[in-house]
Amino acid sequence: MDRRGFVKICAGSAALALGGLGREVLAGDYETFPPARLTDRQGNPLKAGAIPAGEAMVFSYPLAGVPCFLVNLGERPASAGIALKNDEGGYTWTGGVGPGGRIVAFVAICTHQLSYPQPEISYLRYAAAGSEIAGGPGKIVCCAHASVFDPAAGAQVVSGPATMPLLPVRLAHDASTDELAADGIMGMAFIQRFFKTYRADLNRRYGPGGYRREVGKATACVPLSQYSGIVPAC
Numbered sequence: 001m002d003r004r005g006f007v008k009i010c011a012g013s014a015a016l017a018l019g020g021l022g023r024e025v026l027a028g029d030y031e032t033f034p035p036a037r038l039t040d041r042q043g044n045p046l047k048a049g050a051i052p053a054g055e056a057m058v059f060s061y062p063l064a065g066v067p068c069f070l071v072n073l074g075e076r077p078a079s080a081g082i083a084l085k086n087d088e089g090g091y092t093w094t095g096g097v098g099p100g101g102r103i104v105a106f107v108a109i110c111t112h113q114l115s116y117p118q119p120e121i122s123y124l125r126y127a128a129a130g131s132e133i134a135g136g137p138g139k140i141v142c143c144a145h146a147s148v149f150d151p152a153a154g155a156q157v158v159s160g161p162a163t164m165p166l167l168p169v170r171l172a173h174d175a176s177t178d179e180l181a182a183d184g185i186m187g188m189a190f191i192q193r194f195f196k197t198y199r200a201d202l203n204r205r206y207g208p209g210g211y212r213r214e215v216g217k218a219t220a221c222v223p224l225s226q227y228s229g230i231v232p233a234c
């Protein structure tokens with residue numbers, strides 16, 4: 001994917017038209033990609049109110065081989081205006097979208113050593129009720145080497161060997177229909193590193209180069225427990 005084909009914008013600068021969806025933007029520099037409506041497995045629009053609070057849902061965006069987590073924070077509201085930093089620079093994360101700002105999304109690739117959800121197994125999961133290493137409820141944990149991220153705080157690192165937050169995915173929410181779309185991502189250099197590391201695995205799964213295909217106008221969200229055969233608890 002040639003990143004020159006995409007427009008880099010300041011996401012906090014303006015409300016933009018998005019295929020009929022009103023946009024609630026996060027601050028920071030996002031690379032804008034064609035918007036993709038979030039749907040269920042049957043292709044029906046996914047309503048924010050139907051997203052389970054007990055586990056993450058997995059969807060691909062903006063390219064087929066980029067797994068993302070969609071998380072309903074439940075009663076734990078997102079903290080807005082958090083200054084964060086990844087290996088491309090600093091940015092401000094301004095919270096979630098939807099009712100109560102409870103819906104957030106991040107790239108589901110651990111920033112430590114790139115563990116990610118696969119059909120066979122996912123060491124990365126949203127531990128809604130807490131876990132042995134989470135230190136409290138509502139954290140994203142990576143059982144590969146025990147990194148913990150807080151999705152209510154921009155997925156910043158809570159503990160473990162990871163030093164960088166999970167990459168944020170920009171969402172739009174239409175309050176009139178309760179539908180959601182993804183339309184931007186931060187940290188494509190990190191994604192390229194992930195592609196390089198797992199090229200052989202991704203080619204096997206998606207066909208040669210298929211992991212770089214744009215997802216198109218819609219992308220299906222699947223509960224992690226259905227996406228991956230084994231999801232270890234840690």
Ligand code: FES
Pocket residue numbers: 110111112113114115142143144145146147160161162
């Ligand atoms: S790959 Fe996630 S903690 Fe090491």
